[in-house]
Amino acid sequence: MIWVDREVKKILERNNKLEWVDDMKTPSGRIHVGSLRGVVIHDLVYRALLENDKDTKFTYVIEDHDPMDAIPSYLDYDKWEPYAGKQLFKIPSPEPGFANFGEFYGKEFIKVFESINCHPEIIWMSEVYKSGRMNDVVRTALDKVEQIREIYLRITKVKKANDWYPLNVVCEKCGKIGTTSVHKWDGEFVYYKCNLEMVAWAEGCGNEGKVSPFNGNAKMPWRIEWPAKWKVIGVTIEGGGKDHMSAGGSFDMAKVVCEEVFNHPAPFPLGYEFFIIGGKKMSSSKGVGTSAKEAANILPADMLRFLLVRTPIERALDFNPFGEAIPNLFDDYDRCFTAYFAKLESKVPDGKQGEVIEDFARIAELSQVRPLPTVRMYLPRFRTIVNLLKTRTNILEFFEKQKGSALNGYERELLEERIIYAEGYIKTYAENADKIELLESLPDGLALSQTQKAFLRKLSEELKKIKNEDRDQIQEIVFSILKQNNLQAKDVFKAFYQILIGKEFGPKASDLILEFGIKTVIGRIDKVFEDKSEEEPEKPDTKFPMITDSALFSIGDEVKSKFSSITVGVAIIKGVTIGKTPPELQAEIDSFLELQGALTTEQISTYPEIKSYRKLYKETGVDWHSRRPSPEALLRRIALKKGLYSINSCVDAYNLIVMTHRISVGAFDLDKINLPTMLRFAKEGEEIHLLGDAEPTMYKAGELAYFDQVGGYNIDFNYRDSKRSVVTETTKDLLINTEGVFDISPKQVEKVLQETIDIIVKYCGGTVEQVGIVTET
Numbered sequence: 001m002i003w004v005d006r007e008v009k010k011i012l013e014r015n016n017k018l019e020w021v022d023d024m025k026t027p028s029g030r031i032h033v034g035s036l037r038g039v040v041i042h043d044l045v046y047r048a049l050l051e052n053d054k055d056t057k058f059t060y061v062i063e064d065h066d067p068m069d070a071i072p073s074y075l076d077y078d079k080w081e082p083y084a085g086k087q088l089f090k091i092p093s094p095e096p097g098f099a100n101f102g103e104f105y106g107k108e109f110i111k112v113f114e115s116i117n118c119h120p121e122i123i124w125m126s127e128v129y130k131s132g133r134m135n136d137v138v139r140t141a142l143d144k145v146e147q148i149r150e151i152y153l154r155i156t157k158v159k160k161a162n163d164w165y166p167l168n169v170v171c172e173k174c175g176k177i178g179t180t181s182v183h184k185w186d187g188e189f190v191y192y193k194c195n196l197e198m199v200a201w202a203e204g205c206g207n208e209g210k211v212s213p214f215n216g217n218a219k220m221p222w223r224i225e226w227p228a229k230w231k232v233i234g235v236t237i238e239g240g241g242k243d244h245m246s247a248g249g250s251f252d253m254a255k256v257v258c259e260e261v262f263n264h265p266a267p268f269p270l271g272y273e274f275f276i277i278g279g280k281k282m283s284s285s286k287g288v289g290t291s292a293k294e295a296a297n298i299l300p301a302d303m304l305r306f307l308l309v310r311t312p313i314e315r316a317l318d319f320n321p322f323g324e325a326i327p328n329l330f331d332d333y334d335r336c337f338t339a340y341f342a343k344l345e346s347k348v349p350d351g352k353q354g355e356v357i358e359d360f361a362r363i364a365e366l367s368q369v370r371p372l373p374t375v376r377m378y379l380p381r382f383r384t385i386v387n388l389l390k391t392r393t394n395i396l397e398f399f400e401k402q403k404g405s406a407l408n409g410y411e412r413e414l415l416e417e418r419i420i421y422a423e424g425y426i427k428t429y430a431e432n433a434d435k436i437e438l439l440e441s442l443p444d445g446l447a448l449s450q451t452q453k454a455f456l457r458k459l460s461e462e463l464k465k466i467k468n469e470d471r472d473q474i475q476e477i478v479f480s481i482l483k484q485n486n487l488q489a490k491d492v493f494k495a496f497y498q499i500l501i502g503k504e505f506g507p508k509a510s511d512l513i514l515e516f517g518i519k520t521v522i523g524r525i526d527k528v529f530e531d532k533s534e535e536e537p538e539k540p541d542t543k544f545p546m547i548t549d550s551a552l553f554s555i556g557d558e559v560k561s562k563f564s565s566i567t568v569g570v571a572i573i574k575g576v577t578i579g580k581t582p583p584e585l586q587a588e589i590d591s592f593l594e595l596q597g598a599l600t601t602e603q604i605s606t607y608p609e610i611k612s613y614r615k616l617y618k619e620t621g622v623d624w625h626s627r628r629p630s631p632e633a634l635l636r637r638i639a640l641k642k643g644l645y646s647i648n649s650c651v652d653a654y655n656l657i658v659m660t661h662r663i664s665v666g667a668f669d670l671d672k673i674n675l676p677t678m679l680r681f682a683k684e685g686e687e688i689h690l691l692g693d694a695e696p697t698m699y700k701a702g703e704l705a706y707f708d709q710v711g712g713y714n715i716d717f718n719y720r721d722s723k724r725s726v727v728t729e730t731t732k733d734l735l736i737n738t739e740g741v742f743d744i745s746p747k748q749v750e751k752v753l754q755e756t757i758d759i760i761v762k763y764c765g766g767t768v769e770q771v772g773i774v775t776e777t
């Protein structure tokens, strides 16, 4: 669940009839990009409430009745200084076409947030005051001045003078509001003075007088006006940057004033961390940082919105556009969009992996500025566009070739927009970025592992078979090589990037191959193998001893004669430490799952290993439709997007081997097993209490299972295991069984046994005390 849904869940619990989301800003100059974060955060909460069928309004208050309290550095000081202290809506616009200063900068900001799909109803605060809607709260604040002074002292530790009133009036002589103070209230008029030196940023005229405080003649100070506005508008949700939301800050003060002075509930607070772009070196006017308008030139609307949607509100956001940040952001965006398409096509798996995809899809949905596509779209990669622009390739042609068909309207629009931003990126921000260039020759000191070499050799072979430069086909080839050879993508790709670009990582393999050309890539790979002296001898096959000691394990004679092709691998590992599945193991599992994204149940049925187990089931009278051999059961969970259970570091580790090789493995708590063990047919009347069942199950005579001196500890070769022998976090010693039959060769069983031992020792430690296989062939 992403942050906005978490916040909204809390809001919905209050069960308000109407929710009113509001945010605000004083348009005293170009509005900083940080304020954009507030707009998007409020917009997302508003949308999520609407999705939950909550009656909700969303307003944005432009505080154009505030005084100008500084001259922005990009304006001529001498020209604008005389306006300091006057209200923004009474100061002329810096550019023609706008009624006043506040409207000019207010509308500039509105345009930016509307461009990223935020459309609150705009409230100009000057109009609210002028309309008289603030009159009641102004009167209340004046009447309750003593209470307000007391709250100031309590919350902010500031002692206000006995003749201080929470109001600034417009001086009838000089028109300034920032310079006046009120010292008396008689129920009809306030008595004020226009002070020469009250504030540093404006000079008053010294005028004194009395005036009605209503209908826009005056305004309240910010800490009182904020809660007053909540009451007048009816705001129920409003947040602010952490400077306002900290303990004892303006929100705390406003909350107390709202509840105690205006007798109105304070809104639900949405506190968020700051957002800046490029730190201080990007400041557009001293100390202000990148403006919202400038940000819109650095990133396209979707991307700017995406950046704000995906970052949890409690996390500070300092986006540095130099270097790789922009291409990385586009890649992240595409990843979320791809998740959205998966959701659209109902391809989201259950479990942890599915949750991540759901979150990604949700982020993509909420980040959209254009209408969301209703079918999967091809996304031209930003990083590739940047590279293509450098080599002056025909970009549209390139991507149409990559896609394998013409780009549709949506895709072309996306491409055109990305080209514009890629040009801007290259021009301004890419100087420090890593250049992706083909190395002239193999890098010096290249040391590749056997696995990496095997991958490269296979890749070269497969690429040679390709007739036309098709991205999907290349990708398919790369993935199937990984899958068929059980290779870790991260490990072998490192070699791939090293020989081409001299780095350990790079753009998507298929993109890079297309960019440099298939022939070039094949040529480079083949160079790796030109020097024969490089070749190391292949690792010899693992060969375990035959187990002849029936005090450990044996296969029953009847089984031997009926299924002579059965091979069983046995190992005893002592002194293991089993715990929760560690992140490294989870990462291995996740990368396996990633490669299995397109797995179908039909495909599972074609695997010779699965067919072999099914055949054995059939021949022992077990219906494999209702009882699935364990490798099949695991793979089916993946194909049916049900996600995998996470058990513990031992079980999850060997299940990865089971799924990879489609050969079953069982691990049992050796201390619960009474040696010797035997694989034999069950007899009439024997029973087993299966893990996860409330009641014991009766074996049918002739079912194949492992037994110890107590009874059976699994059922139907590898269908399920007994409760008593289960491996838990307290297990110290392990008995491992792995088994094959028919088309599963002893060699395969040996390989699986070796890998099972390796992965268990890697993640659980322990010492292998005994290991061997039993086979007739």
Ligand SMILES: [Zn+2]
Pocket (backbone or CB within 6 Å): 171, 172, 173, 174, 175, 176, 194, 204, 205, 206, 207
């Ligand atoms: Zn004055």
